[in-house]
Amino acid sequence: MSESTADEPTPDARRDPTPASTPAERLAAALARGDASTRLQSAMTAGSRPDASYVDALVEHCAVEPDFFVRDMLTWALTRHDPDLTVERVVHELSSPVAQARSQALHTLSKIGDARAWPAITPALLHDADDEVARAAWRTAAGLVPPDEHERAALAEELATELGRGERSRRRSLSRALAMLDEAAEPVLARVAATSGLDARTHALATTHLIAHPDADFDDALAEARRLVALGAAPAAPDAPDAPDGQASTDPD
Numbered sequence: 001m002s003e004s005t006a007d008e009p010t011p012d013a014r015r016d017p018t019p020a021s022t023p024a025e026r027l028a029a030a031l032a033r034g035d036a037s038t039r040l041q042s043a044m045t046a047g048s049r050p051d052a053s054y055v056d057a058l059v060e061h062c063a064v065e066p067d068f069f070v071r072d073m074l075t076w077a078l079t080r081h082d083p084d085l086t087v088e089r090v091v092h093e094l095s096s097p098v099a100q101a102r103s104q105a106l107h108t109l110s111k112i113g114d115a116r117a118w119p120a121i122t123p124a125l126l127h128d129a130d131d132e133v134a135r136a137a138w139r140t141a142a143g144l145v146p147p148d149e150h151e152r153a154a155l156a157e158e159l160a161t162e163l164g165r166g167e168r169s170r171r172r173s174l175s176r177a178l179a180m181l182d183e184a185a186e187p188v189l190a191r192v193a194a195t196s197g198l199d200a201r202t203h204a205l206a207t208t209h210l211i212a213h214p215d216a217d218f219d220d221a222l223a224e225a226r227r228l229v230a231l232g233a234a235p236a237a238p239d240a241p242d243a244p245d246g247q248a249s250t251d252p253d
Contacts, residue, residue, distance in 0.1 A: 024053035031057060036067045043070060047077030055085050059093060062108065063101035075108045083114045085134070091120045097128040106136035110143050119142040124152035126158055131170055134162070138177035160188040164200030168221070172218040175207040180209060202229055 030042035046054045050249035058078050065071045078086050090112070106125065109117040121144065125137040138159060145155050159181075162174050178185045185207070192204040205225035212218055 005225055006045070007245050022053065023051055024057055026055040027054055028061075031061045031065075036070055039067070039070045040073050044072040047073070047080040050077075050081045052081070052085050053090055055081055056068065059086075059089050059105075062104040063093065063098050064095060065104075068248070071104055075104065075111055078108050079111050083116075085113045088184045091117055091164055094120055094122075094125060099128075103136045104128065106133065106140045110136070110140040113143065114220065115144055115146065118146065123158060124173055127162070131166065135173040138162075138174055139180075142177040142180035149184060152181050154186050156181050156185040160185075160204070162190055162195065163192055167229060168218075171203055171206075171222075174205040174219060175203070175210050176223070178207050179210045188209065198229070205229065217252050219250060 024186045027042060027046055031039050033039055033042075043058070055078070058074050058081075061157055062074050064072060065074060079089065087109070090105045090108050093101045094170075096102055096105070104123065105198060106121075107184060109120075117120060120142045124132065128134040133233055141159075144150055156178060159174060159178055164171075178189065189204045189208045189211075191202050193208065196204070202222070206218070206221040207222040209224050210218065213221070223243060
C-alpha cells in the first residue's frame, strides 16, 4: 500500500465538499468534531497560539460544548487573547437566552479579570433562575467589584437576599462570594443573623465564620452556625416565637 501524499485529501475532507480554509474556520470545524479529545486539543492550540480571528469561534462554542474540561479549556484559550478583543465579545453572551452561554461567559470574565466587565454583572444575573448562572455571577461580581466601599456594601446587600435558599452547593457558593467581600459583607450578615428566618440566619452565621476563618470548611462553618443558633446566640426573627427554655431550634436541612 502506498503512503498518502500531502496533497491527498483526508477522509474527513472527502466527506466535506467545502473544507474550511481560514484558521478560524478550521478551528470552528475542529470544535464541532464528535471526539472530546480532539476538541480539547483544538482549544488548547488556539490558546497556545492566539489569533484575533479565533475569538468568535471560541466564544460561540462555549454555549454548546457538552464536556466540562473542553469548556474550561475554551475559557483558558480566551484568557490568552487580548482583553481588548475578548471582554466586549464575552459580555455580549450575558444576554443570551442559553443558560450555558451566560454561565460560561461569567466564568470566563472571572478568569480574564478585567474591570470593564463589572457594569455588565446585573441584578438579573445575580438572581438568575438557573443556579449555575447565578453561582457564576456571584463569584464574578465579588471578583470584579471596584474597591469602593459603597459599591462593595451594595453588592453584599444584593447577595444577602439569596441567603438560606437552595441546596448545599448553592449556599456554599454564595458564602464564598460574600466572604470575598470580607468586612463589606459583615453589617448585612449581622443584620440577617439577627432578624431573619432560621435558614437565612444559619447561613449568615456560617458565612460570618468563613470570613473570620478563611481556611475553614463550609460544612464545619455550617455546623458551628447551627450550634450558635441552638444555643440562642443568634436571636430569632421578630415574627417567630422564642423557643421554650431547654428546647433547641435546629435547621431541618
